[in-house]
Amino acid sequence: MGRIVVEVMPKPEILDPQGKAVMGNLPRLGFDQFTGVRQGRRFELTVDGPVTDAHLAAAAEAAETLLSNPIIEDVVSVTADTAAAAAADPDCEEA
Amino acid sequence: MTRIGVITFPGTLDDVDAARAVRLAGAEPVTLWHKDAELHGVDAVVVPGGFSYGDYLRCGAIARFAPVMDQVIAAAERGMPVLGICNGFQILTEAHLLPGALIRNDHQKFICREQRLRVESTTTAWTNLFEDGEEIIVPLKNGEGNFIASPDELDRLEGEGLVVFRYLDNPNGSARDIAGVRNARGNVVGLMPHPEHAVEPGFGPDSPTGARQGVDGLRLFQSAISALVGA
Numbered sequence: 001m002g003r004i005v006v007e008v009m010p011k012p013e014i015l016d017p018q019g020k021a022v023m024g025n026l027p028r029l030g031f032d033q034f035t036g037v038r039q040g041r042r043f044e045l046t047v048d049g050p051v052t053d054a055h056l057a058a059a060a061e062a063a064e065t066l067l068s069n070p071i072i073e074d075v076v077s078v079t080a081d082t083a084a085a086a087a088a089d090p091d092c093e094e095a
Numbered sequence: 096m097t098r099i100g101v102i103t104f105p106g107t108l109d110d111v112d113a114a115r116a117v118r119l120a121g122a123e124p125v126t127l128w129h130k131d132a133e134l135h136g137v138d139a140v141v142v143p144g145g146f147s148y149g150d151y152l153r154c155g156a157i158a159r160f161a162p163v164m165d166q167v168i169a170a171a172e173r174g175m176p177v178l179g180i181c182n183g184f185q186i187l188t189e190a191h192l193l194p195g196a197l198i199r200n201d202h203q204k205f206i207c208r209e210q211r212l213r214v215e216s217t218t219t220a221w222t223n224l225f226e227d228g229e230e231i232i233v234p235l236k237n238g239e240g241n242f243i244a245s246p247d248e249l250d251r252l253e254g255e256g257l258v259v260f261r262y263l264d265n266p267n268g269s270a271r272d273i274a275g276v277r278n279a280r281g282n283v284v285g286l287m288p289h290p291e292h293a294v295e296p297g298f299g300p301d302s303p304t305g306a307r308q309g310v311d312g313l314r315l316f317q318s319a320i321s322a323l324v325g326a
Contacts, residue, residue: 010198014243015268017199066160069153069189071196072243 002051003081004059008068009040037094040076051080097122097320100137102167102183104127104129104158108145109180109291117141120316129161136192139176139220139319140167142183144236144289154239155185156264164190172187176220176319177283181237184275188245193276195244195283200237201268209265209300209309210288214273216256219281220322224314231311232300233291233293240287242269242276252276260286290315 010016016038017074023037045062056078063075099117101124103110114124125137129147134140137203146284147158152185158164164186171177171192179187184272200206214225244252252258260275267287275286290312293299302309 015198015201015241015244017201017203017241021203066152066156069156069196071188071245072198 002047002049002055004045004047004051004055004078005081006043006045006059006063006067006078007040007076008043008063008073009038009076011072011074012038014072039068041075044081056080097139097323098125098135098137099123099316099319100125100127100134100140101240102127102129102140102163104145104147104161106146106149107143107182109143109289111143112289113141113143113180116293116294116316118310119294120313120320122316122320127159127163127165131163132166134163134166134170138323140170140178141291142167142177142179143291144181144183144185147182147186150182150239153161153185153189155182155187155189158168158182158186159189161291168192169249171278171283174282176219176322178315178319179283179285180239180289180291181287184287185239187283187285191235192283193271193278195242195273195276197239197287198241198243199239200241200266205236206240206266207236208266209236210266210274212260212286212288213263214259215261216259216277216281218256219259219277219284219318221284221315221318222259223321224318230263231255232309233288233290233312234300235288237267237287238270240267242273242287244270255279259284260288284315 019037019039060078068075099122101113184280185197214229217225259277262272262274265272277284293312294310296308299309
């Protein structure tokens, strides 16, 4: 089993009310070293067998059409998760 | 008789009220299902409010790819009047039939109240019976009604007169107090507040004429009939 990770973040100039709410509460828990929080999304897409370039291309297209809204969000990354491949394939542990 | 379709997605809440508004305005409501591959000969479509597909991912993002939306998008591009209310507005922006996007209210809270609006554009299929600058009151209820677009896009909307409704007391942080917008042609309109909840005396918002007497929402639906009959 292969896994592709897609990360989507709100555009920098777009207000992120969720990140703001998290930021507002961190100091109350003693975390006063952080000056900002932005909240995005991580998607994990699984495929049969190892991740191919075709899988990655399809994931990139899905990321642009459904997983993100280009008006308010950026697709930050679309990457094969090699750790997932290693976990699924014991032979990889020797590499 | 003018036939106006009202779409039901899984999670839609306001389809019955929208159909009732269509009937009270004098048209025949036609129920459309999210899996419909055709529009059953309707003359116009209302995409009503609610939480389509649970609003998972983003509001309206999944609904935009429902089979019936392929037909709605094609019909809208041919000039059919399409109105998106609340979740329906979110769906129409996700479908790129309308500009901008709707994000979480700036104060993070769900808001439910009677909302004063100013009508900014009366040359649309859904607002031709209003007067420019007229103030109306319709209910508003949403958690993600914060209209947003890039500064350039907002300038374009203002410059081309594509803002249809503006909040008189902005309830959710919407850019430039925008409550509703239109496409260039004027057949597609979307707004976050709910005109379908202000269509019958005794059941609407309070108005200058008395408690629960507000029927300002009815004219959106009557406008569509007027546009279709006059066409």
